[in-house]
């Protein structure tokens with residue numbers, strides 16, 4: 001007979017583990033916890049990514065943070081802008097292993113939350129007011145489903161741009177960079193494959209994560225990343241010997257249109273496949289944490305699940321507009337980001353990047369950018385179909 005749960009969480013990654021952790025932390029006692037199963041294909045957790053985000057008030061995640069910085073830089077063609085907004089703003093970094101371990105320590109001993117590693121959901125179908133999940137290891141029945149399976153490469157076609165990156169963490173005997181400053185968008189440039197830059201995260205002056213990044217549309221651009229990284233390694237190691245400690249890579253869809261299908265009540269998508277990725281930046285970690293706390297409270301107090309909150313309309317529109325211009329004019333992207341870094345006050349820019357801009361911050365962002373490429377985007381046919389080329393002529 002199939003096992004019956006109140007809640008099935010598909011995927012024990014960032015969103016799935018965050019929700020399980022928050023349910024455990026926020027429930028008054030064991031009996032108020034929904035009987036939960038998390039289905040996760042991996043059999044063990046590795047340090048597979050580094051989550052970074054800005055915050056003025058780090059709160060309960062402080063214990064997971066490895067480092068924080070008050071300054072970050074943008075550079076292109078040898079010119080650099082350094083931002084230090086003050087007002088308590090810092091850029092924080094959480095190694096995935098800290099996050100996974102914390103969640104697993106809470107989930108492991110809990111009788112009402114079960115993590116099934118090495119399993120995988122194949123199909124989900126509604127069944128008498130519940131759901132039947134067919135998994136590699138047999139069927140499961142659940143009253144509610146939170147589906148955190150990440151976007152597939154097929155889903156990437158619904159995005160405006162892809163943010164692709166390959167990075168390595170290196171250690172050297174010699175100091176390589178200044179340790180008190182993150183290179184947020186360094187060496188910005190463009191080539192026939194699109195817009196590119198390096199992301200430099202110094203754990204210390206001789207221990208850094210170097211990530212070569214592209215905002216692009218196709219696999220050909222992604223294939224350039226190995227060569228980009230080789231160049232970046234030469235540049236930042238400055239001839240010193242180094243040892244590669246760890247690698248990470250990813251392809252994040254930016255401006256992902258929601259899937260066309262409508263899900264039945266009590267089954268929602270969450271995490272990167274459920275609207276958590278900020279279109280203009282590709283950041284999702286903090287948004288997932290906020291959703292997870294709200295969803296856990298709703299489940300515990302109201303016995304209902306909630307999706308990622310919708311993007312404020314104006315911010316969503318600005319992001320989409322910005323991405324579309326970069327999609328069609330990647331050669332302008334270095335100037336755009338340098339203009340934002342030069343002309344927008346650092347605290348206003350960081351509020352914009354962290355989803356909490358004031359109206360005057362949004363205005364500052366708009367005024368910093370050159371108008372003409374954006375006006376060209378207003379071509380009515382392109383607004384209906386952003387995939388049309390920039391020089392498409394509107395008839396009728």
Ligand SMILES: Cc1cc2nc3c(=O)[nH]c(=O)nc-3n(C[C@H](O)[C@H](O)[C@H](O)COP(=O)(O)OP(=O)(O)OC[C@H]3O[C@@H](n4cnc5c(N)ncnc54)[C@H](O)[C@@H]3O)c2cc1C
Nearest residue numbers: 011012013014015049051052120121250271272283284285
């Ligand atoms: C290398 C990397 C670095 C990133 N760095 C940052 C950052 O610095 N800041 C930031 O804000 N964002 C960052 N992101 C973006 C985002 O925060 C992460 O992708 C985050 O992990 C998304 O969480 P998620 O739960 O949606 O997806 P995941 O963490 O990928 O979890 C999805 C889970 O679903 C599981 N799964 C897949 N198929 C099935 C199936 N059929 N059945 C059951 N389970 C399944 C997967 O195994 C996985 O564990 C980064 C992304 C990557 C890839």
